[in-house]
Amino acid sequence: MAQKLFTKNFTLLVLGQVTSLFGNYILKLALSMYVLEVTGSATIFAGILSIATIPTILLSPFGGILSDRANRRNIMVALDALSGISVLCAAIFLTQRNDLTVISILLVILSILGAFETPNVQACIPTMLTGDNIMKGNAVVNQVASLSYLVAPMFGSILYSMFGLKPVMYASIICFFVTALFECFIELSYERLANNQNIFSIIKYDFLTSMRFVFKEQSDILKMLLLAAVSRFFVMGITIIGLPYIVRTVLELNARYYGAAESALAVATILGSIAAGLLTGKLKTHKLSQVLAALGIFIIPAGIAFIFPLNKISVYIINVLSLCGMQIVISIFSIFAVSLIQQRTPNHLMGKVMAYTSAITLCVQPIGQIVYGFLFDNFNTTVYFVLIPTGIVVCIIGLLSTRFFSELERKQSDQ
Numbered sequence: 001m002a003q004k005l006f007t008k009n010f011t012l013l014v015l016g017q018v019t020s021l022f023g024n025y026i027l028k029l030a031l032s033m034y035v036l037e038v039t040g041s042a043t044i045f046a047g048i049l050s051i052a053t054i055p056t057i058l059l060s061p062f063g064g065i066l067s068d069r070a071n072r073r074n075i076m077v078a079l080d081a082l083s084g085i086s087v088l089c090a091a092i093f094l095t096q097r098n099d100l101t102v103i104s105i106l107l108v109i110l111s112i113l114g115a116f117e118t119p120n121v122q123a124c125i126p127t128m129l130t131g132d133n134i135m136k137g138n139a140v141v142n143q144v145a146s147l148s149y150l151v152a153p154m155f156g157s158i159l160y161s162m163f164g165l166k167p168v169m170y171a172s173i174i175c176f177f178v179t180a181l182f183e184c185f186i187e188l189s190y191e192r193l194a195n196n197q198n199i200f201s202i203i204k205y206d207f208l209t210s211m212r213f214v215f216k217e218q219s220d221i222l223k224m225l226l227l228a229a230v231s232r233f234f235v236m237g238i239t240i241i242g243l244p245y246i247v248r249t250v251l252e253l254n255a256r257y258y259g260a261a262e263s264a265l266a267v268a269t270i271l272g273s274i275a276a277g278l279l280t281g282k283l284k285t286h287k288l289s290q291v292l293a294a295l296g297i298f299i300i301p302a303g304i305a306f307i308f309p310l311n312k313i314s315v316y317i318i319n320v321l322s323l324c325g326m327q328i329v330i331s332i333f334s335i336f337a338v339s340l341i342q343q344r345t346p347n348h349l350m351g352k353v354m355a356y357t358s359a360i361t362l363c364v365q366p367i368g369q370i371v372y373g374f375l376f377d378n379f380n381t382t383v384y385f386v387l388i389p390t391g392i393v394v395c396i397i398g399l400l401s402t403r404f405f406s407e408l409e410r411k412q413s414d415q
Contacts, residue, residue: 005136009128009186014144016182017121020080021148023175024110026156027087030168031103033160038099048100052107053362056115060359063116065206067123067351071190076124076183079117083110084176091169119355126342126350127188132280135339139277142335143270150266210352213345220408221341225357227401228337229364231295234394235330236365237372238299239265239323242386245376246319250383251312261320268324272331279332285340285409286402291333293398296391298325303387340408 006014035048067075090106121141129137159168214222243265247258283291302322305315338357345353372386379385 005129005133005140007128009188010125010137010140012182012186013121013124013128014140016076016080016179017141017144018148019175019182020083020179021145022152022155023083023172023179025148025152026159026168026175027172029153029156030160030165031107033157034165035100035103048104048107051104052111053366055108055111056118057359057362059112059115060119060355060362061207061352062203062355064119064123064210064352064355065203066116067120067355068206068348069202071188072120072124072127072351073183073186073188073190075116075120076186077180079113079120080176080180080183083113084173084180086110086113087169087173087176091166091173094166094169118358119351122338122342122354122357123350124186124188126345127347134342135280135335136277138335138339138342139273139280142276142331143273146266146269146273146331150263150270206352210349210356213349214353214356218344220404220411221344221353223404224337224341224408225360227292227397227404228334228357229360230397231292231330231333231394232361233364233368233371234299234390235295235326235368237368237375238302238387238390239327240365241369241372242376242383243319243323245380246383247316250306250380251316253312253316257316261316261323264320264324265327268327269331272328273335275328276332276335283332283336285336285412286406288333288336289398289402289405291329291336291398292401293395295326295329295333296394296396296398298322298329299391299394300388303384303391306382306384306387 086106086109090102094102125137125141126134156168159171214225243261244258247253247261248255251257299322302319305318305322310318341353341357342350375386376383
């Protein structure tokens with residue numbers, strides 16, 4: 001008998017993700033708008049955000065260790081409750097004199113909590129679901145994140161415009177506490193690991209064990225992580241740096257066009273998540289190399305559009321459609337890649353391996369932004385020299401991965 005996808009535990013997890021992500025997004029939007037209004041500088045807020053991501057990168061492995069050592073349900077409840085308390089304290093102490101300091105400290109605290117939350121949530125999915133439902137579950141969680149990203153900014157901007165920063169902060173506090181309440185009713189099996197070691201010995205042992213698992217026992221996981229990271233490198237560089245640069249600087253279109261493009265990409269991410277769920281059990285592992293190659297194929301038309309004598313709107317439409325196709329494909333590939341990693345990882349290592357997945361993705365994102373920022377600045381009148389070669393390189397990477405995915409499928413069939 002096939003397992004039901006929306007079990008009690010998974011439904012509560014999804015509901016918790018809805019409220020948690022919504023609270024996070026409206027909070028980040030309100031804080032960014034406030035800092036921009038106060039300072040008039042996007043650079044200052046970008047700097048604050050960059051500094052705030054450092055704890056997440058550095059602490060994610062420790063978050064994985066905690067996830068594998070403690071009760072994952074209790075971790076989720078504690079982290080969301082602490083998020084709510086942190087925002088509440090920030091709202092209470094926030095004044096015009098210390099606003100930037102309080103906001104910076106708040107973002108760093110939320111970043112630290114996020115380092116422990118992300119691998120824990122990812123580790124919970126394969127303990128709640130089995131088989132193909134793991135991929136479907138990851139697809140649902142991805143859809144929830146995309147929907148929140150699409151809807152929350154609209155509500156957040158309305159709340160901020162009407163009431164200001166603190167009411168938005170209070171709304172996010174409610175979201176965090178409601179999330180913690182949902183998570184209280186999740187029931188996960190937990191078996192305390194016996195150990196007589198001190199905390200440093202435990203961390204060293206868990207770190208070395210997980211490293212040995214990834215690098216020696218299951219090197220396929222490392223290869224999958226690297227492929228996912230490489231694909232994210234190109235996608236993040238083009239969407240976060242390339243899209244606004246092309247729309248605002250190269251095509252000289254106003255902010256409404258950029259906002260429409262961002263909304264289209266969010267919808268494309270949702271469609272990609274839905275497609276991944278529908279393709280579960282149908283898309284064979286060896287076909288993932290073709291999915292990766294398709295990622296590159298979708299990038300190429302964005303560059304070709306600049307070669308032909310087309311008007312700005314036509315080039316804009318081609319680029320948006322091209323990048324939407326890219327976003328759909330990367331969503332499918334990422335969901336399948338993470339699900340394959342989860343299926344090949346034992347429960348006692350799940351948190352640590354998911355932490356490595358999160359940390360590698362976070363490390364790749366700023367590198368991609370820096371590289372593509374340099375490329376677009378130096379090829380500002382010939383952006384096709386950036387987009388077309390990127391598409392070709394991604395296609396080649398996809399084709400070169402054919403043997404890896406074929407062998408991975410063979411190993412799966414032998415198990």
